[in-house]
Amino acid sequence: xxxxxxxxxxxxxxxxxxxxxxxxxxxxxxxxxxxxxxxxxxxxxxxxxxxxxxxxxxxxxxxxxxxxxxxxxxxxxxxxxxxxxxxxxxxxxxxxxxxxxxxxxxxxxxxxxxxxxxxxxxxxxxxxxxxxxxxxxxxxxxxxxxxxxxxxxxxxxxxxxxxxxxxxxxxxxxxxxxxxxxxxxxxxxxxxxxxxxxxxxxxxxxxxxxxxxxxxxxxxxxxxxxxxxxxxxxxxxxxxxxxxxxxxxxxxxxxxxxxxxxxxxx
Numbered sequence: 001x002x003x004x005x006x007x008x009x010x011x012x013x014x015x016x017x018x019x020x021x022x023x024x025x026x027x028x029x030x031x032x033x034x035x036x037x038x039x040x041x042x043x044x045x046x047x048x049x050x051x052x053x054x055x056x057x058x059x060x061x062x063x064x065x066x067x068x069x070x071x072x073x074x075x076x077x078x079x080x081x082x083x084x085x086x087x088x089x090x091x092x093x094x095x096x097x098x099x100x101x102x103x104x105x106x107x108x109x110x111x112x113x114x115x116x117x118x119x120x121x122x123x124x125x126x127x128x129x130x131x132x133x134x135x136x137x138x139x140x141x142x143x144x145x146x147x148x149x150x151x152x153x154x155x156x157x158x159x160x161x162x163x164x165x166x167x168x169x170x171x172x173x174x175x176x177x178x179x180x181x182x183x184x185x186x187x188x189x190x191x192x193x194x195x196x197x198x199x200x201x202x203x204x205x206x207x208x209x210x211x212x213x214x215x216x217x218x219x220x221x222x223x224x225x226x227x228x229x230x231x232x233x234x235x236x237x238x239x240x241x242x243x244x245x246x247x248x249x250x251x252x253x254x255x256x257x258x259x260x261x262x263x264x265x266x
Contacts, residue, residue: 108157111242115206116145122153129159133166136249141257145202152246160245164214167248171218174255178262183219191215194258195251202250210243214251 113119127135132155139148152160175183175191183191192212199211216222 108242109153111240112152115203116149117204118149120149122150124156125154129162137253140250140253143201148202161241163245163248167252168218170252174259175219177259185221195254198250198254210239210247214247
């Protein structure tokens with residue numbers, strides 16, 4: 001029995017949780033850099049692929065933790081000492097919320113509340129990025145500002161800043177569908193006209209230039225980054241990362257509605 005216990009403890013110790021956790025950290029760093037690059041360029045960054053890889057890793061880490069926990073529970077059930085608490089035997093686990101996460105969440109919460117003109121809090125509730133995006137588009141379509149704000153707050157900054165990677169390709173496709181041709185710089189008024197009311201309703205304190213900058217950036221057109229900035233932007237001359245993330249699903253929802261109207265009129 002002791003031999004069995006020793007072997008199971010060795011199996012637990014060999015589970016690649018440390019490697020998977022480090023890989024997740026590298027992916028997060030890569031996503032942050034790509035998100036910054038996307039704000040600097042009119043080109044499309046690979047944040048969607050990074051987000052997908054991060055989701056796979058999250059699932060792998062959850063599965064590894066579950067396996068380790070069940071093996072440990074089995075050792076308890078058969079009366080064999082569980083994994084020791086010595087430093088070299090402590091299992092690596094995925095942190096739920098580190099002090100750094102809380103600091104990051106603070107700036108995210110403050111900014112989301114500011115641009116949505118609210119003062120709310122929400123428990124963290126992370127879901128797959130694509131599901132988060134779909135939920136936000138649905139809430140935006142219903143004009144539910146409180147629900148939209150709460151969902152962004154619950155998502156937190158780690159997933160929240162990835163939303164632009166999903167928004168931009170859809171904004172580009174929908175803009176072409178609405179106009180029935182490639183987007184030109186002369187289409188600013190046409191696109192902002194169909195988006196303005198939805199943005200004002202859900203994000204009434206969003207800086208004036210953010211909506212147009214996102215519409216132009218998603219369509220690979222030159223855009224004035226400075227016009228999308230304000231005093232709270234962490235980087236001079238650029239939009240606040242929460243602004244770009246929050247407005248994306250609203251623009252997608254507005255353009256979906258405009259596309260349906262265009263089809264009805266055809």
